[in-house]
Amino acid sequence: MNFLNGITLLLVYQLAGEIIVRLLGVSIPGPVLGMVMLFITMMIRGRAPEPVEHASTALLSHLSLLFVPAGVGMMTHFGRIADEWLPITFALLLSTVITMVATALIMQQTSRWFAKPAPAHGHSDE
Amino acid sequence: MQSLHRHTGTVMNNPGLRDIWVYLSATPLFGLTITLVAYGLAYRFYLKTNSSPLANPVFTSVAMLIAVLLVSGISYNDYFAGGQFVHFLLGPATVALAVPLYQQFSRLRQLWLPVLISLICGVGIAAGSSVLLARLLGGSLEIQMSLAPKSATAPVAMGISEKIGGLPSLTAVLVVITGITGAVLGTKLFEWIGVKDDTAKGIAMGVAAHGIGTARAFQVSNRMGAFSGLAMALSAFATALVVPWMVDWIQALF
Numbered sequence: 001m002n003f004l005n006g007i008t009l010l011l012v013y014q015l016a017g018e019i020i021v022r023l024l025g026v027s028i029p030g031p032v033l034g035m036v037m038l039f040i041t042m043m044i045r046g047r048a049p050e051p052v053e054h055a056s057t058a059l060l061s062h063l064s065l066l067f068v069p070a071g072v073g074m075m076t077h078f079g080r081i082a083d084e085w086l087p088i089t090f091a092l093l094l095s096t097v098i099t100m101v102a103t104a105l106i107m108q109q110t111s112r113w114f115a116k117p118a119p120a121h122g123h124s125d126e
Numbered sequence: 127m128q129s130l131h132r133h134t135g136t137v138m139n140n141p142g143l144r145d146i147w148v149y150l151s152a153t154p155l156f157g158l159t160i161t162l163v164a165y166g167l168a169y170r171f172y173l174k175t176n177s178s179p180l181a182n183p184v185f186t187s188v189a190m191l192i193a194v195l196l197v198s199g200i201s202y203n204d205y206f207a208g209g210q211f212v213h214f215l216l217g218p219a220t221v222a223l224a225v226p227l228y229q230q231f232s233r234l235r236q237l238w239l240p241v242l243i244s245l246i247c248g249v250g251i252a253a254g255s256s257v258l259l260a261r262l263l264g265g266s267l268e269i270q271m272s273l274a275p276k277s278a279t280a281p282v283a284m285g286i287s288e289k290i291g292g293l294p295s296l297t298a299v300l301v302v303i304t305g306i307t308g309a310v311l312g313t314k315l316f317e318w319i320g321v322k323d324d325t326a327k328g329i330a331m332g333v334a335a336h337g338i339g340t341a342r343a344f345q346v347s348n349r350m351g352a353f354s355g356l357a358m359a360l361s362a363f364a365t366a367l368v369v370p371w372m373v374d375w376i377q378a379l380f
Contacts, residue, residue: 007218010218010221010222011218013221014217014218014220014221017221027286027289027366027370028363028366028367029220029281029282029285029286029362029366030217030285031216031217031218031220031221031281031282032220032282032362032363032366034220034221035220035221035222035223035224035227035359035362035363036224036363038221038224038225039224039227039228042224042225042228043228043231048225048228048229052222052225053225055218055222056222056223056224056225056226057225059215059218059219059222060219060222060223060225060226060340060355063219063337063338063340063341064183064184064305064337064338064341065161065162065165065183065212066212066213066215066216066219066280066337067184067216067280067301067302067305067337067338068161068164068165068184068187068188068191068209068212069157069161069205069206069209069210069212069213070213070216070280070298070299070301070302071184071187071188071298071299071302071303072161072188072191072192072195072202072205072206072209073202073206073295073298073299074188074192074299074302074303075192075195075196075202076202076295077295077296077299080269080296084265084266084269086263086264086265087259087260087261087263087264087265087269088260088265088269088273088300090259090263091255091256091259091260091263091265091273092256092273092276092300092303092304092307093307094255094259095251095252095255095256095259095273095276096252096276096277096304096307096308096311096334096335097307097311097315098251098255099248099251099252099255099277099330099333099334100308100311100312100315100316100330100331100333100334100335101315101319101330102247102248102251103244103245103247103248103251103329103330103333103334104315104316104319104321104326104327104329104330105319105321105326106243106244106247106248107240107241107244107323107325107326107329107330108321108323108326110239110240110243110244111237111240111323111325111326113240114237114239114240
């Protein structure tokens with residue numbers, strides 16, 4: 001029952017997100033707005049409801065599985081990928097590497113600059 | 127198809143394996159089941175290799191499924207009739223990202239400024255570098271636009287791609303390849319550039335390689351996974367806000 005309640009709540013937030021996005025004509029995808037609204041709800045209530053936590057853990061622990069059907073879609077794009085393999089392959093590989101290296105270095109530097117001298121293991125109230 | 131019909135005609139009262147196959151290959155049951163079976167096998171193989179990033183389960187299962195579909199002659203549309211049930215869950219999974227975001231909020235509060243700066247830079251670099259590199263290498267506008275949101279998680283990236291003139295279904299493929307690339311190369315790259323802090327590694331993984339990178343990050347440590355999930359959630363939001371605007375800007379400037 002817990003899992004069912006959790007997944008229902010996630011779907012309700014997604015649905016609300018999709019409806020609001022369409023009503024207001026904003027350019028944020030519906031699920032992202034749903035995520036923001038759920039986050040705000042939890043901030044206001046001061047805790048994550050247990051069913052939502054269950055459902056979220058279940059979904060996120062198999063997150064990579066969810067990408068598989070989209071990945072198989074590659075077979076419908078073989079033609080286009082073959083036509084433009086050079087820009088696709090290099091732009092994708094290089095840009096991913098650049099993004100990862102740059103973000104890691106920026107994060108490392110900025111946390112050195114800004115981080116308060118935090119205690120080695122602060123109590124994180126989760 | 128011709129020969130199949132003739133075959134069906136002759137064995138009407140005693141359906142052979144072939145007829146069952148023809149029937150099954152057109153039902154959602156088939157697409158859904160082979161997706162889960164392929165992922166199960168790929169994941170087992172991944173564990174057998176001691177979670178080597180080279181044996182990334184998304185990569186192996188996608189390769190297996192494409193091989194099966196090509197050999198059996200089943201179209202992607204027929205496959206997706208079943209695969210869509212798995213694909214659909216990407217939506218609720220995106221909403222579910224609010225939970226790790228909320229759970230990590232106390233740590234985020236201490237680090238909010240570095241995270242914010244890295245996130246905005248990372249999202250900008252991801253979109254800017256892919257569009258510019260694709261353009262430099264002679265890619266068509268459609269390819270550039272399909273590449274732009276590639277570091278965001280699939281439903282977000284597909285939505286953005288549609289809005290800026292890319293092909294959503296191609297973007298979905300590029301998102302998956304980007305995620306696999308990040309998951310495979312990530313830990314080695316961080317080693318080379320000397321970044322040892324799991325927080326920085328997690329943020330970089332989540333920004334560049336979304337959910338597939340996050341799955342990999344959780345293998346390294348819980349902390350890296352949590353921050354990767356957090357970065358993925360925030361960058362989904364940031365990409366949706368920044369990329370459409372940024373793409374216009376690049377179009378105007380270059």
